[in-house]
Amino acid sequence: MRFSKNARRAFILSAVLLSSAFSTTSWAQKPLVMGFSQVGAESEWRTANSNSIKDAAKKAGITLKFADAQQKQENQVKAIRSFIAQRVDVIAFSPVVESGWETVLREAKAAKIPVILTDRAVTVSDPSLFASFIGSDFVEEGRRAGRWLLERVKKMSNATINIVELQGTVGSAPALDRKSGFEQVIVVNPKLKIIRSQTGDFTRAKGKEVMEAFLKAQGKNIQVLYAHNDDMAIGAIQAIEEAGLKPGQDILVISIDGVKGAFEAMIAGKLNVTVECNPLLGPQLMQLAADVVAGKTVQKRITTLEGVFPAEVAVKEFPNRKY
Numbered sequence: 001m002r003f004s005k006n007a008r009r010a011f012i013l014s015a016v017l018l019s020s021a022f023s024t025t026s027w028a029q030k031p032l033v034m035g036f037s038q039v040g041a042e043s044e045w046r047t048a049n050s051n052s053i054k055d056a057a058k059k060a061g062i063t064l065k066f067a068d069a070q071q072k073q074e075n076q077v078k079a080i081r082s083f084i085a086q087r088v089d090v091i092a093f094s095p096v097v098e099s100g101w102e103t104v105l106r107e108a109k110a111a112k113i114p115v116i117l118t119d120r121a122v123t124v125s126d127p128s129l130f131a132s133f134i135g136s137d138f139v140e141e142g143r144r145a146g147r148w149l150l151e152r153v154k155k156m157s158n159a160t161i162n163i164v165e166l167q168g169t170v171g172s173a174p175a176l177d178r179k180s181g182f183e184q185v186i187v188v189n190p191k192l193k194i195i196r197s198q199t200g201d202f203t204r205a206k207g208k209e210v211m212e213a214f215l216k217a218q219g220k221n222i223q224v225l226y227a228h229n230d231d232m233a234i235g236a237i238q239a240i241e242e243a244g245l246k247p248g249q250d251i252l253v254i255s256i257d258g259v260k261g262a263f264e265a266m267i268a269g270k271l272n273v274t275v276e277c278n279p280l281l282g283p284q285l286m287q288l289a290a291d292v293v294a295g296k297t298v299q300k301r302i303t304t305l306e307g308v309f310p311a312e313v314a315v316k317e318f319p320n321r322k323y
């Protein structure tokens with residue numbers, strides 16, 4: 001069969017249009033790919049955070065490449081470089097520590113891959129190295145813990161109130177900020193003294209170990225434990241009990257996160273208050289990622305709304321807890 005020149009041209013043009021229409025459709029339907037570098041699996045909070053991100057990605061139809069850094073910055077840098085090499089659409093990560101990100105974030109920027117920070121902040125000289133940061137206000141969490149203590153000590157007649165502090169991971173945003181927020185507030189009461197402060201790396205095992213050392217060094221002369229997260233507080237509670245003391249009574253226990261384990265400890269009378277830090281960031285993160293990739297203008301800082309839960313409300317609040 002023979003075709004005229006014009007018929008041949010028309011055939012070729014419609015084939016081109018058809019193929020470009022097909023490729024546009026398939027591009028539009030291609031799922032967004034997110035590379036996510038997680039801090040690790042150090043706490044109940046972190047498990048809830050990872051599950052929230054995985055579930056939300058699934059629900060949003062986003063392909064998630066999830067890497068656990070086991071609390072090591074070098075693993076996060078490697079993961080980010082591998083996401084860049086794989087040409088993912090967007091990179092999100094919760095930085096284990098605050099500093100040392102400049103180089104790898106510049107590499108992501110050069111590759112035109114947007115970066116979203118979740119949970120923890122970074123210190124960089126160029127704020128354009130990340131598109132947005134979604135997470136809690138850790139300084140405010142520390143202040144909330146401090147305010148609770150200021151109120152509570154009004155009932156105490158001690159001349160000095162000795163506080164021991166279990167810090168989070170050295171150099172991490174929550175450890176630095178929770179420490180400074182707490183100190184900013186308690187400074188108004190000269191009776192309150194932080195006599196020992198050491199890292200428990202946000203884990204139960206380390207929290208217990210460091211509390212044992214505090215108890216050995218200070219004997220019974222500790223009135224308050226301020227732990228930067230619930231897991232360390234739960235570990236420390238065990239150490240206090242093993243030392244023959246009553247956590248929640250002989251030593252007031254203050255912590256941060258609001259995980260179910262903390263509510264159980266409050267119901268058992270072993271923990272006095274937990275300041276909430278919400279790990280359920282997944283749904284907001286997926287929306288943010290879609291907006292960033294679509295080129296929409298997004299807020300540079302999105303702060304999570306949180307509360308304070310003293311032991312007195314634990315029984316009532318426990319059934320509402322989602323993590």
Ligand code: AHR
Nearest residue numbers: 042043045119174202229
């Ligand atoms: O960055 C958030 C902190 O990290 C949580 O408070 C703690 O439990 C976690 O390990």
